[in-house]
Amino acid sequence: MGQVFHRNPKHKYPLAVGGDGPYVIDKYGKRYLDACGGAAVSCLGHSDLEVIEAIKAQLDQLPFAHTSFFTNKPMEGLSCELVENAPTGIDRVYFCSGGSEAVEAALKLARQYFVEIGQPQRSHVIARRQSYHGNTLGALAAGGNLWRRKQFEPLLFEVSHVSPCYTYRGKHANETDAAYGQRLVRELEEEVQRLGEDRVIAFVAETVGGATLGCVTPVPGYFEGVRAVCNKYGMLLILDEVMCGMGRCGTLYACEQEGVVPDLICIGKGLGAGYQPIGALLSSAKVYDAVVGGSGFFQHGHTYTGHATACAGALAVQRAIKNRGLLTKVRERGAGLEARLRARFGEHAHVGDIRGRGLFWALELVQDRASKQPFDPKRRINGRLKLRALENGLMCYPMGGALDGVAGDHVLLAPPYIISEAQLDEVVDKLSRSIDEVIGAE
Numbered sequence: 001m002g003q004v005f006h007r008n009p010k011h012k013y014p015l016a017v018g019g020d021g022p023y024v025i026d027k028y029g030k031r032y033l034d035a036c037g038g039a040a041v042s043c044l045g046h047s048d049l050e051v052i053e054a055i056k057a058q059l060d061q062l063p064f065a066h067t068s069f070f071t072n073k074p075m076e077g078l079s080c081e082l083v084e085n086a087p088t089g090i091d092r093v094y095f096c097s098g099g100s101e102a103v104e105a106a107l108k109l110a111r112q113y114f115v116e117i118g119q120p121q122r123s124h125v126i127a128r129r130q131s132y133h134g135n136t137l138g139a140l141a142a143g144g145n146l147w148r149r150k151q152f153e154p155l156l157f158e159v160s161h162v163s164p165c166y167t168y169r170g171k172h173a174n175e176t177d178a179a180y181g182q183r184l185v186r187e188l189e190e191e192v193q194r195l196g197e198d199r200v201i202a203f204v205a206e207t208v209g210g211a212t213l214g215c216v217t218p219v220p221g222y223f224e225g226v227r228a229v230c231n232k233y234g235m236l237l238i239l240d241e242v243m244c245g246m247g248r249c250g251t252l253y254a255c256e257q258e259g260v261v262p263d264l265i266c267i268g269k270g271l272g273a274g275y276q277p278i279g280a281l282l283s284s285a286k287v288y289d290a291v292v293g294g295s296g297f298f299q300h301g302h303t304y305t306g307h308a309t310a311c312a313g314a315l316a317v318q319r320a321i322k323n324r325g326l327l328t329k330v331r332e333r334g335a336g337l338e339a340r341l342r343a344r345f346g347e348h349a350h351v352g353d354i355r356g357r358g359l360f361w362a363l364e365l366v367q368d369r370a371s372k373q374p375f376d377p378k379r380r381i382n383g384r385l386k387l388r389a390l391e392n393g394l395m396c397y398p399m400g401g402a403l404d405g406v407a408g409d410h411v412l413l414a415p416p417y418i419i420s421e422a423q424l425d426e427v428v429d430k431l432s433r434s435i436d437e438v439i440g441a442e
Contacts, residue, residue, distance in 0.1 A: 007019040013068065014390070019046020022416045022423060024395065031389065033415075035427045036397035040243045040360070040414035043270040044317060044327075051275045054316035056311045062064040067306040074311035081318050082282060089262040092288040093307040094298070099242030099268030100134025101280040103204075104237045105151040105190040106264045107138050110202045113236065113287045116216040116294035122194045122235075124322050125157075126188065127204040128164040130402065132212040133240050139370035142204050145212045145403025151200050153328075159223030160195060161189050164209060165218045168353040168364060169372065169403065185225030192233050202236040203229070203262075207254040211246075213402050214362030214410035215355050223258040236263040236287070239266045239416070242279065243360075247321050248414060250331040250358035257357075263287055276310035331337045333419055350439050359417060365435070374407040381409040385438045395428035411435075 006013065018025040021260070022045045024032045034042055034435060044051060052335040065072055079093040096102055107125065113123040127133070129144040139147055141156035142165070151154065157166065163170060163184055171180040192200050203226060209216035210277070230237045239262040244254045247269055251257055255265070264287065270280035291298055337359060345363055352366035365381060367373045374381075374383045382398035389396045402408030414428060 007127075013031075021045040021047060022355050022419050023158070031422060032070060032393050033426055033430065034078050034395045034413045035431070037269070037369070037414045037416060038274060038321055038395070039269065039315060039397065040248060040275040040412075041269045042246065043417050044273045044275075044320060044418040046274075047416050048273070048275070048317075048320065048432075049095045051273065051313055051316040055275060055309055056377065058312035058320070063309050064304075064307055065271040065320075067408065068301070072120040072151045072306065072308040072311070074308050074315055075306040078315040078318065081282065081315060082267075085322075086265070087255060089261045089266045089284050089286075090282045090319045091263060092283045093146055094283065095311065096279045096281065097277045097307070098134075099240075099266060099278040100139045100279075102135040102242060102266035102268055103133045103139040103142060103238075103240060103365060104136050105267050105281040105300055106204075107202075109281065109283065109287060109291075109298060110236050110238060110264065112295075112299060113290050114201060116290045117226050117236075119198065122201045124160060124198055124200045125202055125204060126160045126162060126195075126200060128167065128206075129161045129208055130164045130209070130405070131204075131240075132210055133204065143212075145401065147401050149410050152442065158409045160191055162191050164213060164216065166209070166213060166216050167219060168216075168292050168355070169233060171219075178221055181219040181222035183221060185229060188226060189229045191231075192229065192235070197233050200233060202238045204238045204240060206240045206244060207258065208244035208249055208357055208360060208430060211397070211399055211412065214364065214399065214412045215357070215360050216362075217357050218258060221262045223255070227260045227262075229262075234318060238262060238264045238266065240266045242266050242268040243414075244357075245319075245331055247327050247417065248358055248360045250327060250334060252321070252327065254310045254357075271317070272310060272314040275317065277304075278307070278314045297409050321404070321417070330358045330417050333421075333424065334361075334416070336421060337361055337413070337415070337424050337427070340424055344428050344432050348435075350435070356413075359419070360412075360414050362410045362412045363435075365439075374403050375409055377401075377407050381438060382411070385409075385411060385434060389430065389434040392430045392434050394427065394434065396431060 014026040127142045131144040133139040133143040265282040270276040353364040382400040385398040397412040
């Protein structure tokens, strides 16, 4: 074929040539049900005509104008759409080309905020173990995915990592959800105190854990406690909703369900649904006003910030989600997916946990249910499952390292919001078959 430097150069990739709703079609006409949105991206499927026409219309009018010279109508319209539906206090949008860039922008803006308000001594960031915030160096430093970090650690800035809110493996026996959440909040506060009460810039967390842990939802009250710690010590709360936001969990912003308003929100993936590369950082008025009232200049930027065609596509995606009532559909189809997963896998010998929210669900795969013993990483359960599912006409998102960065397998599902009940059956049937074929193959 070509001379592409693929991420996995030894793997022979099928050639995708078309899309039909939730299906991707290869050059032989084989159809793959996209039950993971690629990487929780394709929330409208692969052939939405309204979005495609909006992109074509923008190309006819103005493909691109560099935002160091001009603003553009799609960027202005998309920012209004996002802010109008954002948590109270979030009122500005900074556009970029994807989720990793959004996290990079958040880290730099958080640091600049404290320089602007006369607290330049703040230099520490706290995040969570087993998190994933992107593959650029700043985002990788914030993330707690040990496998992704390891070979690049000499290049990463130092970040403190505390425990994730990972009920299946983190909560003690007989400990209530409330007590578990309070214990994690205390751990965060103790780390702030260790670093210095006026030294921390921000706490960074995925509202609902994504690729590394697989759809791990916070216990009630956890983020309220986190917000209180941030307020107490004057630090910012950055929520990464690149994977779990934009309706994926049943509300446009996942933090709506936690009753908290962060200072900065990172979004991507479902923002543009894969029709154009785009991400965004949403900022509170407090942070924005500090920059405007100080230096007046955010010392950051990329070539494709506010790209007119990308913004036009994303605006069409967001209007489709709202006008077609797809958030309601996510909640309804999500309940249907949960019920099917629990019915099929609730007593499965090698499924230890079923967790998620909306159309964002994961199964944690284990060698032994009673002890929660993970599979030996040498068995490559997650990698083999991805390939077997693809052979069976299903795209899913298996990952390893949930337990300690090496051991621990899960498979994540993030189907498009347009998925039908019959297609949910197809997802579960093909996933069940694939899991049994992989685990029983030795």
